[in-house]
Amino acid sequence: NAGVMQNPRHLVRRRGQEARLRCSPMKGHSHVYWYRQLPEEGLKFMVYLQKENIIDESGMPKERFSAEFPKEGPSILRIQQVVRGDSAAYFCASSPIPTSGDGVGTQYFGPGTRLTVL
Amino acid sequence: GQQLNQSPQSMFIQEGEDVSMNCTSSSIFNTWLWYKQDPGEGPVLLIALYKAGELTSNGRLTAQFGITRKDSFLNISASIPSDVGIYFCAGSNYGQNFVFGPGTRLSVLP
Numbered sequence: 001n002a003g004v005m006q007n008p009r010h011l012v013r014r015r016g017q018e019a020r021l022r023c024s025p026m027k028g029h030s031h032v033y034w035y036r037q038l039p040e041e042g043l044k045f046m047v048y049l050q051k052e053n054i055i056d057e058s059g060m061p062k063e064r065f066s067a068e069f070p071k072e073g074p075s076i077l078r079i080q081q082v083v084r085g086d087s088a089a090y091f092c093a094s095s096p097i098p099t100s101g102d103g104v105g106t107q108y109f110g111p112g113t114r115l116t117v118l
Numbered sequence: 119g120q121q122l123n124q125s126p127q128s129m130f131i132q133e134g135e136d137v138s139m140n141c142t143s144s145s146i147f148n149t150w151l152w153y154k155q156d157p158g159e160g161p162v163l164l165i166a167l168y169k170a171g172e173l174t175s176n177g178r179l180t181a182q183f184g185i186t187r188k189d190s191f192l193n194i195s196a197s198i199p200s201d202v203g204i205y206f207c208a209g210s211n212y213g214q215n216f217v218f219g220p221g222t223r224l225s226v227l228p
Contacts, residue, residue, distance in 0.1 A: 004160075006160075033216060035218075042206060042219060043206065044218075045216060045218075048214065055214070056214070056215070091160050091161070106149070106166045107151070107163070107216060109160035109161045109162070109163075111160045112160045
């Protein structure tokens with residue numbers, strides 16, 4: 001059973017370009033979460049999505065950042081017009097349906113995408 | 119908003135020693151999770167706790183869900199060099215609203 005997959009693992013962008021980060025959840029998981037981590041810091045929640053639905057985006061900046069989880073395909077975190085301050089590791093996690101019993105409330109993380117903005 | 123505190127922030131121990139770290143919250147959670155993160159990698163789930171008072175082991179690791187539902191601790195027995203890393207606690211309610219602590223950085227000296 002493959003784990004959470006993220007790509008690319010490393011992404012370099014120049015200021016003003018767009019960054020697209022992809023996340024494929026674990027098989028059978030329908031909930032995806034995105035987090036941001038700066039060096040030497042903890043994980044900061046950004047957004048929580050179900051298929052075709054944004055459940056909670058309270059941690060995501062209002063401008064330049066967007067996320068989607070389409071019916072088919074991976075979840076995408078999109079950062080437009082990147083700035084140096086966007087440089088960080090971005091982690092995706094997935095969980096089973098919250099009411100499904102075993103594993104409820106448990107998240108599994110991908111390996112992350114490390115974004116560097118030059 | 120909800121916040122988790124972890125203590126200690128960092129610790130240096132000798133190989134073979136036991137380790138204890140804890141996590142406290144200002145609000146109640148119905149699930150507590152402990153993760154370990156190695157440099158350059160994503161957090162790996164170590165132990166998940168679903169009931170107040172629950173004590174769960176995973177090899178040399180033992181974690182407990184506090185009876186007030188506002189705290190949890192993680193113990194590591196007989197530490198080895200590969201235990202080095204950052205340990206994060208996280209709380210959630212019904213699979214939503216995951217909140218992470220700032221982490222405890224563990225260093226193991228040979």
